[in-house]
Amino acid sequence: MTSDPETGIAGYSDETIASILRTGQAPGGGGAVKVIHPIMPYKTFSVMSDKDVQDLVAYLRTLEPISNAVPKRALNEEPPAWTPPTTPPAEAPAEPVARGEYLVTLANCAGCHTPKGDDGSPMTDMLLAGAVMPGDAGEIASNLTPDEATGIGKWTEAEIATFMLTGTLPSGEPIEGAMAQQIQRRFSKLTEDDAAAIAAYLKSIPAVSNEPKAP
């Protein structure tokens, strides 16, 4: 993703990078379209605003060019083309609940906190209702819905916002494990307004009673 002329994305226009990010479609040579494998989370990024894509592209262009030829991809099957279900906004929403939803979507909180169905896709009626993490550790990504018994319904918005920035639970204890790492690496860099927006959004989603148990 650096601007190396031979092995990087120096030759891609801003529009091409935006298309790769939000639709998974890249130039395939000779005018053809290459569909990117969905392990690259373009389905998640498809909601990203035009402005945020422009800023992200501007950032990528500042990366020092590094020459690193990676092998050509070898897939058993070409991934099917995908059309985003919604048109992304020109700018990210400013109203707190909508902004929180935007941030939670892009940060892919659901990747850990929403249980997956048999086909591996997130269960839409169990949005952020807690899930067992992949791997053998049996770590549980908590139920983030406002359910009082099994979710975070008893947390105040301020407690959620503080937690997102610091990893400190309402009890005053620090969180551990995967979420601690996420906060350290990513969410501690949120602005206070964005942490508050995430809290406002989490308060607005349907309460789901669910207590995931490690198998």
Ligand code: HEC
């Ligand atoms: C890499 C996986 C992962 C991602 C991504 C992730 N979380 Fe978590 N989260 C966890 C795990 C695991 C826990 C439980 C940690 C524990 O209890 O020790 C947790 C705990 C939490 C808690 C504490 C809940 C409680 O009852 O203690 C909140 C709130 C939370 N996450 C919010 C979020 C939000 C909001 C996002 C996205 C902006 C997010 N998480 C992204 C794995 C993740």
